[in-house]
Amino acid sequence: MTVLTRGLLLLIAAAVLMGCQSRRISEQTVYVEREVETIYAAGIQQLERRSYTDAADQFDEVERQHPYSEWARRAMLMAAYSNYQAGNYEEAISDAERFIALHPGNRSAPYAYYLVAISHFEQILDVGRDQQATLNALNALEQVVRRYPTSRYAQDARLKIDMTRDHLAGKEMRIGRWYLRRGFYLAAINRFRNVLREYETTTHTPEALHRIVESYVALGIDQEATEVAAVLGYNFPGSSWYEDTYRLMTEEGIAIPNPDLEPENPSYWQRAMDRLFG
Structure with missing residues (x-):
């Protein structure tokens, strides 16, 4: 055995021995109780340093060491906030929901509901992926608005609801376009009509109408x-989608009623809407 080999074996043996000793020391670590104010202050300090995961650990420690104190209630919500800032959204949701379950009538309950909602919202993926996170976000945001309509969180929740609905409509549009490209026109029409029924206030409405025209043609x-x-044409006369529809209909030799004039038959618009929503 060479000197180099013996030296390498000695280094490996030393490393293993040090690892074993370190593990024994860790296992023998003594639990030290600290004052609740001290732990809570340490959590706030970590927040100020933007060490959010460490902050969450400190606030969790408040609960572990002083579970029945007033500080524990505060720490529960602070842990949720810290986890949200750290991007640990599932932990944030769990902390906030636990706060709601234990303190449903607390004045901070609206904020806890809001934390749950925006933690779901931050997990929304692109329209090509499964939309369960989007549905979870929509349900949680609507709960904020329904429970606390006049709270300061409701206004932001309403904005995010619009964004979430637009996202869900985008998913329907993506599927509808896929059907349309492959010639499955009836399946495509059903998807585009669903956008008009469920998400008519989103930005996808003009395109959905145009795609239905494409399918019918x-x-x-x-x-x-x-x-x-x-x-x-009546609802979106200046949109690029109406221009595309007008061009398509013209190329196919199909006349389009002037959207600025009321049709002679008063039931015309009703029939048209029945086509879309019936």
Whole structure:
């Protein structure tokens, strides 16, 4: 055995021995109780340093060492906030929901509900992925608005609800376009109509109307295409989607009613809406 080999073996043996000793020391670490104010202050200090995971650990320690104190209630919500800032959204949701379960009537309950909602919101993925996180966010945001409509959190929740609904509509549009490209026109129409029924206030509405026109034209159903095109022109006359619809209809030789004029038959618009929502 060479000197180099013996030296290497000695180094490995020393490292193993040091590891064993370190592990024994760790296992024998003595639990030291600290004053609740001291632990809570340490959590605040970590927050100020933006060491959010460490802050959450300190606030959790408040609960562990002083579970029945007033500080523990505060620490529970602070841990939720710290985990949210750290991007530990599931932990933030768990902490906030535990606060709600234990202190439902507390004046900080609206904030706890809001933390749950925005923690779900931050987990929303692109429209090509599963949308369960989006649905969870929508339900949680609507709960904030429903329970605390006049709170300062409700206004932001309403804005995020609009964004979330737009996201869900985008998922429907993506699937509808996929069907349309492959010639599954009836399946595509159903998806686009669902956008109009469920998410009519989102930014996807003009495109959904145009895609329905495309589908009807491809199926050779000119009357239905004309009625939907009229609805698009009446509601979104200056949009690029109406321009695309107008060009498509013109190329196919299909006349479009002037959206600025009321049709002679008063039931025209009703029939057109029935096509979309019936």
